Amino acid sequence: MTGSTPDQASMSRPRVEFLRLDGMSLTPSAAPAFGHGLRAAVLSAQPGDPGARSLLVRAEPYWCSHDSGVLENDLEILLLEGDLRLGDCEFARGSYAFLPRGLAVAGAETRRGFAALWMGEGRAGLSQDSNPAVAYVEERRTGPLDVNAQAWQPVPDFPGRTSEEAGSGLKVRRLRSDPDTGAYTLMTRQAPGWCDPRLESHETWEELVLLQGDYLMGETGMITSGSYIFRPGEKPHGPQATRGGCVWFCRGEKEIDFRFTEPEWSAPRCREYLAQPAPEPQPQFWGNWS
Structure with missing residues (x-):
C-alpha cells in the first residue's frame, strides 16, 4: 500500500460484505480533510491512525475550500454524480483519478454538488510543508479520465x-x-x-x-x-x-x-x-x- 508505514501495510481492513450506499448515514466529517462542510460515511478502514480508508463523500452545490498544500498520501476519486475541481483536476460524473502524494492542490469547489468514492492511503489531506517528506512523482498520476470513454x-x-x-x-x-x-x-x-x-x-x-x-x-x-x-x-x-x-x-x-x-x-x-x-x-x- 503506497503511502503507508510497514506496520500499517501488514494490516488489512475488516471484511465488509456488504453495504448499501443509498442507506448510508452521512455526517459532517473532517475525514476527507478538505475544508469544511463535506459529509461522509466510512465504508471501510484500516486499523490504526492514520490508516487507509474509503469514504462516500457528498458536497452541496457551491461548496468550496480555499485550503492549499500538497497531498499527504495517495488519493483515488471516482465521481459518481455532480462536478468537482480539486486544484487543477477537473472532475465530472464518471471521472476517475489516482492522485499521488506530494501533488500540489490549490483550493477545491463544486457548482452542482457531488457524490464521490474517496479512497485514501492514510490521511488524504493537505500538508502545508513546502518540502514534503515524499517527493511528487508525476508518472504515478492517472487522470482525471472519463471512465465511460x-x-x-x-x-x-x-x-x-x-x-x-x-x-x-x-x-x-x-x-x-x-x-x-x-x-x-x-x-x-x-x-x-x-x-x-x-x-x-x-x-x-x-x-x-x-x-x-x-x-x-x-x-x-x-x-x-x-x-x-x-x-x-x-x-x-x-x-x-x-x-x-x-x-x-x-x-x-x-x-x-x-x-x-x-x-x-x-x-x-x-x-x-x-x-x-x-x-x-x-x-x-x-x-x-x-
Whole structure:
C-alpha cells in the first residue's frame, strides 16, 4: 500500500460484505480533510491512525475550500454524480483519478454538488510543508479520465485463470496499474447470463462497488447497483452470476490471482438464479456505466 508505514501495510481492513450506499448515514466529517462542510460515511478502514480508508463523500452545490498544500498520501476519486475541481483536476460524473502524494492542490469547489468514492492511503489531506517528506512523482498520476470513454477489453490471463476461462461475456476497463506493486483499479462488465459456478479466492484484498445491474454474490445472495464490498485476501467467495448484466468498480493492492474450488451446492445455485426472469430495467443508482 503506497503511502503507508510497514506496520500499517501488514494490516488489512475488516471484511465488509456488504453495504448499501443509498442507506448510508452521512455526517459532517473532517475525514476527507478538505475544508469544511463535506459529509461522509466510512465504508471501510484500516486499523490504526492514520490508516487507509474509503469514504462516500457528498458536497452541496457551491461548496468550496480555499485550503492549499500538497497531498499527504495517495488519493483515488471516482465521481459518481455532480462536478468537482480539486486544484487543477477537473472532475465530472464518471471521472476517475489516482492522485499521488506530494501533488500540489490549490483550493477545491463544486457548482452542482457531488457524490464521490474517496479512497485514501492514510490521511488524504493537505500538508502545508513546502518540502514534503515524499517527493511528487508525476508518472504515478492517472487522470482525471472519463471512465465511460474507455474501451472495454477482453479479460487478460491472470495467475490461476486464463482469458478463455473467464469467457467472452466478461470485459474489463483497466484504469490504473502500479508497475512496482501490481496494485490495480479497474472496471468489469459481465454480460446478461454470465456466471462462474466456482468459489474463488485471491492473495490481494478486493474493494468492489456494483455500479449497475444485478449480481448473485454467493452466500450473500442477490445484490444490486449501489452495493459495496471490502474483502480481505484469502476469503473464498462465489458462485457468481448476473441475469441482466452488470458493471463493477474494483481495486486491489497487488496483481490479482485466482484459486478455485467448486462445492456441490454452487452450480445448482447459479442455475436456480439464472432460471428466473431477468429483472425489469430499473433506474440505476448512479446512471448508466456501460
